[in-house]
Amino acid sequence: MADPKGFLTTPREEWPRRPAEERIRDWDEVYVPGGLLPIVGAQADRCMDCGIPFCHEACPLGNLIPDWNDLVARSDWRAASERLHATNNFPEFTGRLCPAPCEAGCVLAINQPAVTIKNVECAIADRAWEEGFTPPRPPDRLSGKTVAVIGSGPAGLAAAQQLSRAGHTVVVFERDDRIGGLLRYGIPAFKMEKRHLERRIGQMRAEGTKFRTSTVAGRDVGAAELRGRYDAVVIATGATAWRELDVPGRKLAGIHQAMEYLPLANRVCEGDLEHSPLSAEGKHVVIVGGGDTGADCLGTAVRERAASVTQLDIYAQPGADRDEDVEPWPVYPRLYRLSAAHEEARDLGSAPAADADARLFAASTLRFTGDDGHVRSLHLVGVDAGRRPLPGTERSLPADLVLLALGFSGPGREDGLVAGLGLELESRGTIARDREFATGAPGVFAAGDAARGQSLVVWAIAEGRAVAAAVDRHLSGGHTRLPAPVGPYDRPMKV
Numbered sequence: 001m002a003d004p005k006g007f008l009t010t011p012r013e014e015w016p017r018r019p020a021e022e023r024i025r026d027w028d029e030v031y032v033p034g035g036l037l038p039i040v041g042a043q044a045d046r047c048m049d050c051g052i053p054f055c056h057e058a059c060p061l062g063n064l065i066p067d068w069n070d071l072v073a074r075s076d077w078r079a080a081s082e083r084l085h086a087t088n089n090f091p092e093f094t095g096r097l098c099p100a101p102c103e104a105g106c107v108l109a110i111n112q113p114a115v116t117i118k119n120v121e122c123a124i125a126d127r128a129w130e131e132g133f134t135p136p137r138p139p140d141r142l143s144g145k146t147v148a149v150i151g152s153g154p155a156g157l158a159a160a161q162q163l164s165r166a167g168h169t170v171v172v173f174e175r176d177d178r179i180g181g182l183l184r185y186g187i188p189a190f191k192m193e194k195r196h197l198e199r200r201i202g203q204m205r206a207e208g209t210k211f212r213t214s215t216v217a218g219r220d221v222g223a224a225e226l227r228g229r230y231d232a233v234v235i236a237t238g239a240t241a242w243r244e245l246d247v248p249g250r251k252l253a254g255i256h257q258a259m260e261y262l263p264l265a266n267r268v269c270e271g272d273l274e275h276s277p278l279s280a281e282g283k284h285v286v287i288v289g290g291g292d293t294g295a296d297c298l299g300t301a302v303r304e305r306a307a308s309v310t311q312l313d314i315y316a317q318p319g320a321d322r323d324e325d326v327e328p329w330p331v332y333p334r335l336y337r338l339s340a341a342h343e344e345a346r347d348l349g350s351a352p353a354a355d356a357d358a359r360l361f362a363a364s365t366l367r368f369t370g371d372d373g374h375v376r377s378l379h380l381v382g383v384d385a386g387r388r389p390l391p392g393t394e395r396s397l398p399a400d401l402v403l404l405a406l407g408f409s410g411p412g413r414e415d416g417l418v419a420g421l422g423l424e425l426e427s428r429g430t431i432a433r434d435r436e437f438a439t440g441a442p443g444v445f446a447a448g449d450a451a452r453g454q455s456l457v458v459w460a461i462a463e464g465r466a467v468a469a470a471v472d473r474h475l476s477g478g479h480t481r482l483p484a485p486v487g488p489y490d491r492p493m494k495v
Helices: 037-044 054-058 065-073 077-085 091-097 117-131 154-165 195-206 223-229 258-270 292-303 340-348 417-421 457-475
Strands: 146-150 169-173 210-212 232-235 255-257 284-288 308-313 359-361 363-371 374-382 395-398 401-404 444-446
Touching: 037 065, 037 117, 054 065, 065 077, 065 117, 077 117, 091 117, 091 195, 091 457, 146 154, 146 223, 154 169, 154 195, 154 457, 195 210, 223 417, 232 417, 232 457, 255 258, 258 292, 258 401, 284 292, 284 395, 292 308, 292 340, 292 401, 308 363, 374 401, 444 457
Parallel strands: 146 169, 146 232, 169 210, 232 444, 255 401, 284 308, 284 401, 308 359
Antiparallel strands: 363 374, 374 395
């Protein structure tokens, strides 16, 4: 603890964002370049180095948060990087994308604003790349064992890197033309520029990991071939089976899933397309779903110059402060949070019909109507806490483009991989597995959203690290030196 009074003398200060009017004109990250380093040392100094650091428990990776806060406060960036990378393969991803359950578990958050743990993490990760603290770590020797990892999202990449460093020959199969999964085509560049992803992929290639893109496991390479060619298979395909909205008018043109819309915008940023065929430009856009994916659609539509954008959230608007009776510290509370996309929509007046920023809370979709086979209006009704319609609250919104961001129920089955491997599914549609992450098929393991269900990037990385330990133990006869931060049945802290 560099300054024992730091939390008393220094107020919380977050990485400043660029003005909304400026950042919506490009796809760069929303933060002020260079705006974090001048403040991060003092922010790290607010950490109290608690005797029982609940931030460890709140983070599924078990990040050594007080350790690297102290080191940053002392400007020992190399040691801070070593502590951070000891538990997290990709801190530049989590430092930008994770909603920071660690901050909800910060002891300081009992009665003060929490330490800006996420910002400190991001600063360490970026400084580590700048200073060359993250060289490739190829194994000293190879084990002679081979592993196929299906999917190159955060769970698949974490599993692949851990197994490659343990000496196994790892091949990652990715159905898209570029590596990264959801990180590549689902996350907008204004939240995480793809250069961060490219650096890690380059590091992994140097460590020996092999990648096969544009390859659909289960179709281009069959289940029998996977099991015959590799000593172990890790299924980390994510939860790609999106949830539907079964209301009248759903078949009208102009209604699309969020994950049909977001990849096209990302491909424009990658230079593959000059213009997205689903661009929101000049359109009245309504997003159904109040989560992070919906916010990603919101920020994307604002940058595409939509005429208006409104986001529907079926839940009531949460308060600004934790309700200790319902969600006591240190659980992650449901609070009114203003993402960069919501801030942009608020400042620019992008959603004139919204309750706050771009959102209509406690709103449920009743039906869609249109003309010439194309959607033109979304009809909604207000609901109570039990999602029951409230009389007299029906209204309509203009809607030329509707985006469904209702979450995902498990891995897709259209490629035949699940059936080909003979995998059992849970009632939720996720892949069944035992306490060793093993499925019912010999040598086949499952991790990430495909088995856990839709979750956070930090849980995906934790699962990737844990399944790597299980696979290494399987291949080496019961022994492993790889860490396993979570078990397949672990869940976030809840009341």
